[in-house]
Amino acid sequence: MQLKKWLITAAIVTVMLSLTGCGKNQKLSTSTPLPTSAQPTEVHPVEASDTAGDIGSQQAVESKINVWLTKNYPGDWKVVGTTLSKGNYIENGHYKIVDGIETLFPGTMGVSIFVGEVRISSSVKKGTERVLKGFxxxxxxxxxxxxxxxxxxxxxxxxxxxxxxxxxxxxxxxxTVSVPHQ
Known part of the structure; x- marks a missing residue:
């Protein structure tokens, strides 16, 4: 069963990588955002952005992350409350997924995971503390x-x-991950 999942993932990655250059000039549409709770005015260090997405690079980043996650954390995603797990691994408080993904992209500005509007994991640190709240x-x-x-x-x-x-x-x-764009 694992071999079958791996082969399917490999096939998807191959197709995605072959299409990487096809969407270079396309802009991504944005829909009306869902309402968010009262927000502080300070912007999280990695959240500033505009809407000129690059689909080719997006697919390459997404593919690389999904292959790495499948290899290192087998099993399905689960959420109980705001606790996120993949297989037997729980991300909350451990930060192995965000830190591992950050190593895939040298020069990244950071990686965060949200369950709903709650940031439950982040590779971004202020001093020695993870930046999870206040943004x-x-x-x-x-x-x-x-x-x-x-x-x-x-x-x-x-x-x-x-x-x-x-x-x-x-x-x-x-x-979310912010990677250097060529």
Missing amino acids: PTPEEIGEVLKSGKATSSLSSDYLKVYIPFQTGGKTLAVL
Whole structure:
């Protein structure tokens, strides 16, 4: 069964990588954001963005992350309250997924995971503390939770990619990563 999953993932990755250059000049549409709770005015260090997404790069980032997650964390995504797990691994308080994904993209501005509007994991640190609270939830999180589709945006030479984590067609969480854009 694992071999079958691996082969399917490899086939998807191959197709996605072959299409990487096809969407270079397309802009991603943004829908009306879901309402968010009262937000502080300070912007999270990795949240500034515009809406000129690069689909080719988005697909490459998404593919690389999904292959890495499948290899290192087998099993389905699960959420109980705001606790996110994949297989037997729980991300809340451990940060292995965000830290591991950050190593995939040298020069990244950070990786965060949201369950609903709650940032439950982040590779971004202020001093020695993880940056989890005190910053607004990006409106794209609500869009991805609602649509179940990845999206991206460009800002200051960084591509910010929003990737849904799904089980059974239901989006349980959203990962964000800001990678240097060529």
